Amino acid sequence: MKRIAIISTLVILFITTKSLAQTNSIKVLNINELNNAIKNCKAGDQIIMANGVWKDVEIKFYGKGTKENPITLTAETIGKVTIEGISNLKIGGSNLIVNGLYFKNGYTPSKNVIQFKIDNKIADNCTVTQCVIEGFTQPDRDVSDHWVEFWGRHNELSHCYLTGKSNFGPTIMVRLEGNENIYNYHHITNNHFGPRPRKGGPHGETIQLGDSGTSMTPSYTLVSNNFFERCNGEIEVISNKSNFNEYRNNVFFESEGSLVLRHGNYCTIDGNVFIGNDNSTNIGGIRVINTGHWITNNYFYKIKGKEFRSALAVMNGIPKSPLNRYNQVTDVVVAYNSFIDCKSPWQFSVGSNVSQSDVLPATEIRSARPERVVVANNLIYNEVADVNPIVNYDKVDGVTFKNNIINNENKSEVKPEGLITKAVTVSKKSKALFVSNENISDVYSGFYFETITKDLFGNARTPNSNNVGAIVNPVKENAVLIDKTKFGTHWFNPNNVVKPKTINVSTSEALITALKEANAHDVISLKKGTYKLNSSVVINKAVSIVSASKNRKPELIFSSENTAFEMHPNGNLTLENIVLTGNKTQNTFTTLDKYMSKAYDLFINNVEIKNFKSVLEVSKGSFADTVSVANSSIKNCERGFMLNKETNDGGDYNAEFVIIKNTTFDNIQEVVLDYYRGGYDESTIGGNLILKNNTFTNSGKAEKDSILIKNRGIVNVEFSKNTFKNNPVKLIAILWGEKGQEPGENTIVNSGKIEVVQNLELKLMY
Amino acid sequence: MKRIAIISTLVILFITTKSLAQTNSIKVLNINELNNAIKNCKAGDQIIMANGVWKDVEIKFYGKGTKENPITLTAETIGKVTIEGISNLKIGGSNLIVNGLYFKNGYTPSKNVIQFKIDNKIADNCTVTQCVIEGFTQPDRDVSDHWVEFWGRHNELSHCYLTGKSNFGPTIMVRLEGNENIYNYHHITNNHFGPRPRKGGPHGETIQLGDSGTSMTPSYTLVSNNFFERCNGEIEVISNKSNFNEYRNNVFFESEGSLVLRHGNYCTIDGNVFIGNDNSTNIGGIRVINTGHWITNNYFYKIKGKEFRSALAVMNGIPKSPLNRYNQVTDVVVAYNSFIDCKSPWQFSVGSNVSQSDVLPATEIRSARPERVVVANNLIYNEVADVNPIVNYDKVDGVTFKNNIINNENKSEVKPEGLITKAVTVSKKSKALFVSNENISDVYSGFYFETITKDLFGNARTPNSNNVGAIVNPVKENAVLIDKTKFGTHWFNPNNVVKPKTINVSTSEALITALKEANAHDVISLKKGTYKLNSSVVINKAVSIVSASKNRKPELIFSSENTAFEMHPNGNLTLENIVLTGNKTQNTFTTLDKYMSKAYDLFINNVEIKNFKSVLEVSKGSFADTVSVANSSIKNCERGFMLNKETNDGGDYNAEFVIIKNTTFDNIQEVVLDYYRGGYDESTIGGNLILKNNTFTNSGKAEKDSILIKNRGIVNVEFSKNTFKNNPVKLIAILWGEKGQEPGENTIVNSGKIEVVQNLELKLMY
Known part of the structure; x- marks a missing residue:
């Protein structure tokens, strides 16, 4: 501003005291007029869009x-x-x-x-x-x-x-x-x-x-x-x-x-x-x-x-x-x-x-x-x-x-x-x-x-x-x-936020409409009962789906193809106190295949997830800022959370924070979590995994690498107080000693072991 | 000069127009007085040694x-x-x-x-x-x-x-x-x-x-x-x-x-x-x-x-x-x-x-x-x-x-x-x-x-x-x-050179005296005859020993220990039209073991060298600018020119130019020339060898590596028109292809072969 003020003053001074510079204001209505104005502009001109x-x-x-x-x-x-x-x-x-x-x-x-x-x-x-x-x-x-x-x-x-x-x-x-x-x-x-x-x-x-x-x-x-x-x-x-x-x-x-x-x-x-x-x-x-x-x-x-x-x-x-x-x-x-x-x-x-x-x-x-x-x-x-x-x-x-x-x-x-x-x-x-x-x-x-x-x-x-x-x-x-x-402009207010509202819903149709019409950060409150959904639910903004009553969980029953929820850029989904049931033909959450231009988030609390293929499948270019699962139960699925598609080994990864706490996994056929980051470069520290107080049972039996939890290359890992019982795998997980990773107190019964590797060999990025 | 002039002017101006700065001229006769003067000096002082x-x-x-x-x-x-x-x-x-x-x-x-x-x-x-x-x-x-x-x-x-x-x-x-x-x-x-x-x-x-x-x-x-x-x-x-x-x-x-x-x-x-x-x-x-x-x-x-x-x-x-x-x-x-x-x-x-x-x-x-x-x-x-x-x-x-x-x-x-x-x-x-x-x-x-x-x-x-x-x-x-x-000072003349003179000599004693008393670049002219020398001749300046008559070579017969000529720093010896004869117990030329602070040179033309151990032996720290041998004959020696002691592999070497032309080597037991440079660094290009129009016969029979001429690591090599006859070695020499080295037309009879290696493996210096 100051500089502009000075320039303006100079311009005025110049015009009034020194010369009669031919300056014009040219208003232009479209790109052709703009191009033309630019082509002909001279010192002192002002082109107004x-x-x-x-x-x-x-x-x-x-x-x-x-x-x-x-x-x-x-x-x-x-x-x-x-x-x-x-x-x-x-x-x-x-x-x-x-x-x-x-x-x-x-x-x-x-x-x-x-x-x-x-x-x-x-x-x-x-x-x-x-x-x-x-x-x-x-x-x-x-x-x-x-x-x-x-x-x-x-x-x-x-x-x-x-x-x-x-x-x-x-x-x-x-x-x-x-x-x-x-x-x-x-x-x-x-x-x-x-x-x-x-x-x-x-x-x-x-x-x-x-x-x-x-x-x-x-x-x-x-x-x-x-x-x-x-x-x-x-x-x-x-x-x-x-x-x-x-x-x-x-x-x-x-x-x-x-x-x-x-x-x-x-x-x-x-x-x-x-x-x-x-x-x-x-x-x-x-x-x-x-x-x-x-x-x-x-x-x-x-x-x-x-x-x-x-x-x-x-x-x-x-x-x-x-x-x-x-x-x-x-x-x-x-x-x-x-x-x-x-x-x-x-x-x-x-x-x-x-x-x-x-x-x-x-x-x-x-x-x-x-x-x-x-x-x-x-x-x-x-x-x-x-x-x-x-x-x-x-x-x-x-x-x-x-x-x-x-x-x-x-x-x-x-x-x-x-x-x-x-x-x-x-x-x-x-x-x-x-x-x-x-x-x-x-x-x-x-x-x-x-x-x-x-x-x-x-x-x-x-x-x-x-x-x-x-x-x-x-x-x-x-x-x-x-x-x-x-700082910043004199005209733009970055803090213009609409106050969120709660939308009460009691039918599938109403739920679908509410999701479409909701503004960012609105809360959709479900009455108890079942909601049958035969097509995927698109999540492209911040929205919460919660139970109207804490103690009686509404159940969402999916017969949609491919996925229950389709996560779009900016999708920020909070689920609380509900049950999600699939028919084994779809994933629970899936990102778009491409054009995941912005991050998405998942916050899952007190949710029961059952009968799906994968819980989460993502595309290579997708990125979750946070995937948080707490106090939930996940069972009878083929795979768990699959954050493993970014394999360029250039230091990138598919999620910043993955937090899983107080949750039970039962009868997951293959890997429960696959969270990958490749490429050696200490200056791009990233991937954060917290896995705490969970219980894993009867899982991993169809996992070809015989590892229950994969976290290769993830830098920050907390891994403690989990219980592993009757999981037929060789390894529960491999931790990275050089990054200070170590298993806390975990209870392991008939479930392979947790290995710590001091120095992980990673592809050099440079 | 200009700067001093300006400073002087400033000093004068300062004194005359601005202040009465207490400045002194202090003449000092020795280091104690100098130290004392320095200890007490103030702005403007002049300490005069x-x-x-x-x-x-x-x-x-x-x-x-x-x-x-x-x-x-x-x-x-x-x-x-x-x-x-x-x-x-x-x-x-x-x-x-x-x-x-x-x-x-x-x-x-x-x-x-x-x-x-x-x-x-x-x-x-x-x-x-x-x-x-x-x-x-x-x-x-x-x-x-x-x-x-x-x-x-x-x-x-x-x-x-x-x-x-x-x-x-x-x-x-x-x-x-x-x-x-x-x-x-x-x-x-x-x-x-x-x-x-x-x-x-x-x-x-x-x-x-x-x-x-x-x-x-x-x-x-x-x-x-x-x-x-x-x-x-x-x-x-x-x-x-x-x-x-x-x-x-x-x-x-x-x-x-x-x-x-x-x-x-x-x-x-x-x-x-x-x-x-x-x-x-x-x-x-x-x-x-x-x-x-x-x-x-x-x-x-x-x-x-x-x-x-x-x-x-x-x-x-x-x-x-x-x-x-x-x-x-x-x-x-x-x-x-x-x-x-x-x-x-x-x-x-x-x-x-x-x-x-x-x-x-x-x-x-x-x-x-x-x-x-x-x-x-x-x-x-x-x-x-x-x-x-x-x-x-x-x-x-x-x-x-x-x-x-x-x-x-x-x-x-x-x-x-x-x-x-x-x-x-x-x-x-x-x-x-x-x-x-x-x-x-x-x-x-x-x-x-x-x-x-x-x-x-x-x-x-x-x-x-x-x-x-x-x-x-x-x-x-x-x-x-x-x-x-x-450029330079206003008082020192770098070109003060005494004009060289010729000293005529006809006895061993006179030769020894002449060598001591000669000024740099003087020429000692020997009458025909034999000169018996039972101690080494020190060469510590530029001096020539030549025959008074081209056609009748005086003969220097050595019974000295260790060496005939002892090359000191700055020694620059020219020999022309003479015969050097040893008794197989000494080298012809040897440098000091240490303190070879400056380069030495050897220029040998029309000289007969016979019955020595090595022709030239050098110490690690020594350096010959030029070793030049032309139109000469070298025979019945154990070894030839041994420029191989600088083996730090830091790019250094024992001679800049080695030039051997139109010379015959006969009955040299071991290696005829060993000229070495180690260390990979293309920016310190060096070692120059010209080996041209020479004849080598009956040599190398006691050489353990079965190589007649060693020039490992020397960058510039010309190797042509030589004749090798009846030398019982596997290799005459190994040339370095990547440096453009190749044998010219050489005549080889019953003498091993000349090998060309494209890329020489050298120790990395950095």
């Missing part, structure tokens, strides 16, 4: 504006011009502005929704602002694209809102191949990155700057004042892969990943806020690889992640690493950061895997410890003492700790003199914002530290007024960590 | 000068203060100047002669100027050191003369470990790098900037206006291993190597002159690896090297290369260079070795071709047509050629439209300087080409006045390629 739906349009906005007289492409009324269908926008030329377009209900026919390049015509000094891209995602999740792809130099994406990308590919990509695209000084500022759903495997970054092949290039992109809200696509919210980029004053809010310095060097990470919460260990902070980064004035609140996802993860490198793997960490400075109520926030030599030399080639062994790293003037504060603030996966001999303060005793294996226990007290200034009550102004002054002149809020650090941690007292009145006025 | 020899001194020059008032350490009379013995100089602090010291007759006890760091005290804004380091080389060639090692920032080596480093280690090294040492903006300017002898293997660079471990750092060192005169240490005269360095206006004169962009990116190579000569194919130009370099306005004259040593060698990279190997070449610009009378000056995909996949691991295979490379506006001119200006070792599909001009037809396999045949004529302006008679001003204007605003001589390139090639007409009067006034 008429309100309405622009469907299936590929816009190539080319022009040569000037700094003083840019060419603008704008909506007649901001928010009322929607780009829908199979559409995209390419920008080429100089000093162009795109303002207020709304992309929804569609996807791009090319590799990008917005691209700062038209064929060989690269954009420079062009801006996209006040635009929204909402759920403009490929029908097929496996098809890769970017929503905004930067080329050229000095381009800007500002005050935009982007949310809901669920297919392969980073949301924003900065490309650096070719000298025209380096030293780019792009600005990605003041945007709101709304929720990006879990993707299940790699390639779900929100921002990626370069790739390993261009990781030696000087980029100088500025990513500042953005709001990353639950950007859960993958383990890297931001993947830095080029040099000299700056990350300033962004807020990472409950985003399941980290700001990762994956490739490239000499980045500045200053004044960012990382907010976790008490429960999720998937929310990370900053992960450090490579050389020369400065990490200063950042504020970490309740980050509970560990290893790759810890608040500060400093990795081990591979000696003489291949270009696309892990360089050693050297010459990194971590100073003046605050870690408030984080769990073991400092983790060093993350990724050390010397113990896996048997299953990995030498070029995958991360044995090069961080060197010449300075950690100074940081504050660790815990309301409840965390006696292990430091976790080390190797020796910590290349890190110098100076004048860091912690408010409890450090009982970690690593006890540097430079981590000092001191009875610091803090005050809560606003939501999640805790500030020490007194400045500790006697700080360590390392090489070049004099350049750290400001704190998180921009207040001066001076010899007379300084403090350890991210914040110097006094803090201004009403200081907040998340200032929503800075 | 008294004339004379300063022996075994380790000077630590620490102080805090200011820009306006530096602290100077200077010679009482420039050139009259010599630092000798086991001595070195360390510099730490700010704004220090070292002026006019002369290092000779000694070596450093540490890793550096001059180091810009004292322990942890790093130098910034310090200058070493008007100094000479002459032959200050380690006694043991295997001991590694640097003569000048840069640390810190903004340091300078200017107007110095350095010559004669013969041990391991680059002459100048810029170190970049640690943030204190990056963005260093060091200046290495106006120096004269005198001859550096061939080292035989790697680690003989004249300048190295960083190493692979710091190759991602921004260095910004300027190397300009230096004269590299016969810097023959190894294949890399300059080894760039960091980023953003600039090489401007240097002259590379008959230096057997190249300016190599080994690691690191975004370097500028502008306005340099590369002068070869007609004979040597060891003299190269610029070798390109990595990304983003700009190579402009350079002038190549009679560069005849090929592959790694071609005028412009653009390499293939290793896909996803390990940090210390070969990255792909991308985004490189080669524009406005002149190639005058060079042979096949443009060589692409140099180092392509896909064919060696059998003997090399995948991480050594250079299959990644150059991409996004622009070659434009260059001039290739040949007095005698060179129809193969381009050599390609792989497809050339990633290079764009634009508006390059050549004066003959291009019959290379690669025939780009952008290499245009045109009848250009040139005029000779001065030695080696040829300029086209008319400007070809219609040039290609690529991305960012507008920044190339000057030519080789600093004349403007404008749209109205431009030219392909390095030079725009009109050229100023008296333009020269080598302006010696720019």
Whole structure:
């Protein structure tokens, strides 16, 4: 906004005081008129797209504006011009502005929704602002694209809102191949990155700057004042892969990943806020690889992640690493950061895997410890003492700790003199914002530290007024960590949600109608009785089907072909207190064969499932965020949950969370659960399985591999307090020792055994 | 000089106009006084070292000068203060100047002669100027050191003369470990790098900037206006291993190597002159690896090297290369260079070795071709047509050629439209300087080409006045390629040579005396007759022993122990028209066991050698530049030339050139020649063997491997027109097919065979 205001002022000044530039406003009603207007546009022109739906349009906005007289492409009324269908926008030329377009209900026919390049015509000094891209995602999740792809130099994406990308590919990509695209000084500022759903495997970054092949290039992109809200696509919210980029004053809010310095060097990470919460260990902070980064004035609140996802993860490198793997960490400075109520926030030599030399080639062994790293003037504060603030996966001999303060005793294996226990007290200034009550102004002054002149809020650090941690007292009145006025558009409200309602139903017909007409999050309440359904029920939104009375379960009897429930993209089905009965010819739940563009969910509680083929069958491109089964009974089926179709071995998988608790499985002929993830790459940690308090009986007898539960390659597994009785298999399951998997107390009677394999051999992805 | 002048002016200005800075001149007579003076020095002080020899001194020059008032350490009379013995100089602090010291007759006890760091005290804004380091080389060639090692920032080596480093280690090294040492903006300017002898293997660079471990750092060192005169240490005269360095206006004169962009990116190579000569194919130009370099306005004259040593060698990279190997070449610009009378000056995909996949691991295979490379506006001119200006070792599909001009037809396999045949004529302006008679001003204007605003001589390139090639007409009067006034000190004359004389000798005693008293390059002329020598003759300088009369050979009869001639460092022995006779208890030539600090040479012409153990035995650390045998006869010895002791397999070897022509070997019991080089590394090409027109008879009968001539790992071998008769061996020799080795026409009678092995398996060095 500020930039636009300045430009406008300049334009006015220019017109009134300097020249009579011939500028026009041209209103266009359709793509032909738009093309024509673009063809003829001159510096200073404003092309106005008429309100309405622009469907299936590929816009190539080319022009040569000037700094003083840019060419603008704008909506007649901001928010009322929607780009829908199979559409995209390419920008080429100089000093162009795109303002207020709304992309929804569609996807791009090319590799990008917005691209700062038209064929060989690269954009420079062009801006996209006040635009929204909402759920403009490929029908097929496996098809890769970017929503905004930067080329050229000095381009800007500002005050935009982007949310809901669920297919392969980073949301924003900065490309650096070719000298025209380096030293780019792009600005990605003041945007709101709304929720990006879990993707299940790699390639779900929100921002990626370069790739390993261009990781030696000087980029100088500025990513500042953005709001990353639950950007859960993958383990890297931001993947830095080029040099000299700056990350300033962004807020990472409950985003399941980290700001990762994956490739490239000499980045500045200053004044960012990382907010976790008490429960999720998937929310990370900053992960450090490579050389020369400065990490200063950042504020970490309740980050509970560990290893790759810890608040500060400093990795081990591979000696003489291949270009696309892990360089050693050297010459990194971590100073003046605050870690408030984080769990073991400092983790060093993350990724050390010397113990896996048997299953990995030498070029995958991360044995090069961080060197010449300075950690100074940081504050660790815990309301409840965390006696292990430091976790080390190797020796910590290349890190110098100076004048860091912690408010409890450090009982970690690593006890540097430079981590000092001191009875610091803090005050809560606003939501999640805790500030020490007194400045500790006697700080360590390392090489070049004099350049750290400001704190998180921009207040001066001076010899007379300084403090350890991210914040110097006094803090201004009403200081907040998340200032929503800075982020996103001025016109779009991402929180427009219709209040859900309950629909009471007592017949099959009424049930079918209710499912069709329900709004997202509505609840369909079934009276007791039986409901006969001879065709599949489509689930393409969030909907609950529950019993009107807890104690009397209505029964849904299916004679449909193929499946009882057909899960579509966005399908989010909750079932409670009901009985599902098949006739052995159909599955209970089946996804579409293709175009599973978005994730689906299943929440099953207190449900009886019987007489089906498979309980769940999925397609390769499908992805369940959560499959949750609790307090239920599943019996007389051929197979259980079959999440095993993503077999590219590229780190992807078919479901993020599979949680099965307090449930009985009886007489399942083959495998009860097949949940697969292939490909070696520790940076795309995923697959989460909880299997607890269940009982399995008389199952697996027709299973050809003689394994009851398959969970190959799934990284996080909890497997305890289950009972296995009279299952004629050799193996109940194989657990992965290196990932800390071990069977808890399980009761096994006449049912094979649980095997633990320390190092799993997986196909190398790189 | 200019800088000092400016500083002096500033000092004067400062004193006269601004303050009465208390500055002192302190004359010191010895190291204690010097230490004391240093301890107490203040900004503006001048410490004057008294004339004379300063022996075994380790000077630590620490102080805090200011820009306006530096602290100077200077010679009482420039050139009259010599630092000798086991001595070195360390510099730490700010704004220090070292002026006019002369290092000779000694070596450093540490890793550096001059180091810009004292322990942890790093130098910034310090200058070493008007100094000479002459032959200050380690006694043991295997001991590694640097003569000048840069640390810190903004340091300078200017107007110095350095010559004669013969041990391991680059002459100048810029170190970049640690943030204190990056963005260093060091200046290495106006120096004269005198001859550096061939080292035989790697680690003989004249300048190295960083190493692979710091190759991602921004260095910004300027190397300009230096004269590299016969810097023959190894294949890399300059080894760039960091980023953003600039090489401007240097002259590379008959230096057997190249300016190599080994690691690191975004370097500028502008306005340099590369002068070869007609004979040597060891003299190269610029070798390109990595990304983003700009190579402009350079002038190549009679560069005849090929592959790694071609005028412009653009390499293939290793896909996803390990940090210390070969990255792909991308985004490189080669524009406005002149190639005058060079042979096949443009060589692409140099180092392509896909064919060696059998003997090399995948991480050594250079299959990644150059991409996004622009070659434009260059001039290739040949007095005698060179129809193969381009050599390609792989497809050339990633290079764009634009508006390059050549004066003959291009019959290379690669025939780009952008290499245009045109009848250009040139005029000779001065030695080696040829300029086209008319400007070809219609040039290609690529991305960012507008920044190339000057030519080789600093004349403007404008749209109205431009030219392909390095030079725009009109050229100023008296333009020269080598302006010696720019280089080196103002006081030291590197060309002070005493004229050689002839000493006539007719007795053994007189011969021994003459050898002792001779000056370098003197000739000892023997009358006919016999000379009995019962002790070894030491050769520690250049000396010739010749017959006074061609037709009557004097005979030297040895009864000395161990050896007839003992070769010392710098020993350079020419023998002509004489007979050497042993008594089977000694070798003919033997090097010292250790401290062979410098190379030795043997030139044998028309000599009869008989009745010795070995003809030549050497020690591991020894190195012969040339062993040349011609028109001679060698018989009744146990072994021939044994250049096989350097077996570290690190790419090193015991002799650079072994040339044996028109010579007969008869009754040599074991091997006739054993010449060895181990270790795989194509960048340290070496070992040169010519074996031509010789006759071998009755030899090899006691050779345990049953090979007559061993040349394992030697890269360049010519093997032709020899006669082998009645040598009872299985193999005469094994040649290395991949290096183009093949036997010429040899006559073989009853003597085993010559085998050619295509790919030799060598130990990997990295």
